[in-house]
Amino acid sequence: MTATVLGVERSATGRRWVARGGGNGAVERVGLAIAQRHGLPEIVGRLIAQRGVALEAVERFLDPTLKAELPDPSVLRDMDAAAARLADAVQAGRTVGLFADYDVDGATSAALMTRYLRAVGTETVVHIPDRIDEGYGPNLPALEGLAGRGAAVVACLDCGILALDTLGAAKAAGIEVLVIDHHLAGPDLPAAVAVVNPNRLDESGEFGHLAACGVTFLTLVALNRELRRRGWFEARREPDLRNLLDLVALGTVCDVVPLAGLNRAYVAQGIRVMATRGNPGLAALGDVARLDRRPDPYHLGFVLGPRINAGGRVGRADLGARLLSTEDPVEAATLAAELDRYNEERRAIEAQVLEAAIAQAEAQADAAALVVTGEGWHPGVVGIVASRLKDRFNRPACVVGFEDGIGTGSGRSVPGVQLGAAVIAARQAGLLVKGGGHAMAAGFTVEPGRLGAFRAFLCERVAADLEGQAATPTLSVDAALAPGGATGDLVRTVGRIGPFGTGNPEPRFVFPAVRVVGAGVVGENHVRCTLAGADGGRLKAIAFRALDGDLGGSLLRAGSTAMHVAGHLRADDFRGGDQVQLIVDDAAPANG
Incomplete structure (x- = not known):
């Protein structure tokens, strides 16, 4: 120990x-070697060594660049097919539909697509589902609505990997769909023109840590390359994709994915872009949040992100994507102020739910995972409350709000527990109506009669994941x-x-x-x-x-x-x- x-x-x-x-001598020696080789203060060398950075990787760690980290997008399966289909739409002057999740990762992914396609002369129509009325993931009426608004092809962003029935029905209805996602995939893939997801089971996993916005950016790199190959920019100005990195940084930080490798480069360079205030929506949001200094990951995750999320949580789901996509400073100021008001409303609702959730959690002292529920709990705050419980009790936590006989749940995990995989396994076992996620977060729908079985399943699974770990949680210094x-x-x-x-x-x-x-x-x-x-x-x-x-x-x-x-x-x-x-x-x- x-x-x-x-x-x-x-x-x-x-x-x-x-x-x-671990505080061992080996770390101290590596830290000293790092400091000496790179001319760094000894404390910085030690901090780098404590983070497991190898001596030969220090230079890339200290100066993360896209030049060093960005892969050929074609390394991801179906990427070339996705880029070709989008390029076809651009060349034909057809509209592209976007169906994106209602969180920051979804909003930034939608804004990335919208801003790039606008720059190459292509119109988009966007649908962000209402968290309460539609729930997570694509639904057939919304996809049909996008097609009815002129979309020749629809890209599902930050969602769709588990929507087998919905996308099968969309294909039968003649709707062409691309899936650009990062959530854990199952053994079967949805019926789509292309399924771009580094967490497909047939992928290497090298880029499985990317958020959806990071995968979307890679898709735009591939699309830009394909349009260049087709001569699209011979008479048009080619967009500078680097100007979109502020959105990639925001979505990456807010989706709480590891800041390693490509993600580290995305965030480091994206923050520099954000500091130029070139995106009217981000500039307006910083103004209402009284952000008067160069942004850093804390501001992205805890100042800007919650305001963008507030629209999808307690207000209008499309506000965040609209804010991040607009070029009009007046519209941006109006949308930012509206999101700021929704964020205040979200805080009040969250406080009420959190108080009741803590009381339930305290009664589950011996459980490996916390599962708390409430009738009428707003589905827009269950994820935040789950995060608060996880931090307070140092255990995976799921919070479920019931309305009209169905529960909408969200979970947050601790290191060592693959919560998304556990939720997928529970769905496959028939305990959930639907569910999915990634290592540190998950979402699901559950019937009241299945709640007890789901709780027992989750606790057993988490206990197995944590077997052998110290019973007392630790704080690393x-x-x-x-x-x-x-x-x-x-x-x-x-x-x-x-x-x-x-x-x-x-x-x-x-x-x-x-x-x-x-x-x-x-x-x-x-x-x-x-x-x-x-x-x-x-x-x-x-x-x-x-x-x-x-x-x-x-x-x-x-x-x-x-x-x-x-x-x-x-x-x-x-x-x-x-x-x-x-x-x-x-x-x-x-x-x-």
Whole structure:
């Protein structure tokens, strides 16, 4: 078993602190070698080594570029067929239909297609399904509606891989469909002109970590190449696909896929594009969110993303795709303001459901996975609430809202549990009406009479996945610092190994044996304080949404007790200058 950091066996959040990478000498030696070979500060070399980056891969890790990471799109099965069919539509002046999922990944995929096809002179018609009335995935009336609006071919984006019946019926009705998806496939593929999905069972899996927007971008690369081969740009300006990377970055971060390889390049370069504010919709959304600095993955995932999602959760499903597709700054401002209002409504609904969900989850203390349900729970917030439960209880969590005798569920997972595969297996066992997903998230529909059997099935499956793992959840720590060492220079230096996200976690520092000074409540349920160290240094700190939990209580009650405090360092934008603050993740008494 990996040794604990500072002897913390059970923290305020119930976790055992361990060193990322195991804290062994081999990691230290690799980190030193990385620092020496690449002229990096030793701490940066150690952080890179802790993330498992090989010595020969460091240069690509530090400078992720599309030139180095982008594959030939034809490596994916059916890609050439998809590009050819879309090119046929462009050349013939035909309209392309887009059916996209209602989340950020779907909205960005639809906007990517719309903006590119507009640039090459092709009209699109778009349908984003209503979460409540239509549910997830393509449905025949919507596909028929797109065909009725003139679509010669319909691309299903971020959905469709499991829609065998619907797409079979669409084919019988004479509707040509392309599937561009990333969700886990089953043994049978839908009836479509092309099925582009790196998670097909007959794919290598090398690009299985891509979000749908990443697969869509590869499709546009293939389409652009095909149009160039056909001479389409001899009399027209060829679009610069790099200008679309802001959308790819947004969808990639918000779909919580690993930021490794191609995804890392997508996000690193996409953030640079986003900073130019070339997309009127993203610029307007940043304005309503009061985002007045260069965006980073945190802003994409927790500031911009929730507002785009709000339309699909509690408002009008098409608002996000429309916002990201428009070229009109006035329309963009109107749509962004509407999404911001829906986001406030979503927060209120989420708070009500979360309170009831936590009460149920606390009664499932011994379950390997949490499954909580409620009559009338809004299907637009069940995914967010599942994420909150997963974070709070460190277990896979599924939240189901029942309405008119049917349950709409969403789940979020923890490392080591393939939740999407578990949900697909439950569907194949006849326990779910429908369901699918990927490693860390899943969606499903369940009948009330099958709920108990599904819960038992899921818990058994999760317990098997987690067998052999430590019973106590862990918190990975990268390095120890004194408050005086938390400087703006350090934050900038650590930033060199970004972008951070799934697969490349933001470094977490622990501040040993500090005094918690001036702890108090700010906002609705945040706890702010100052950490005072033996070195005389002081560091501002804040624990978000911590007031009602043990973490907030431990900070507020610390008094003269020395505490170990762990978290992420950020530039303090509110105070400006070179100020730094700690975003607190956890704490524990220094005396054990």
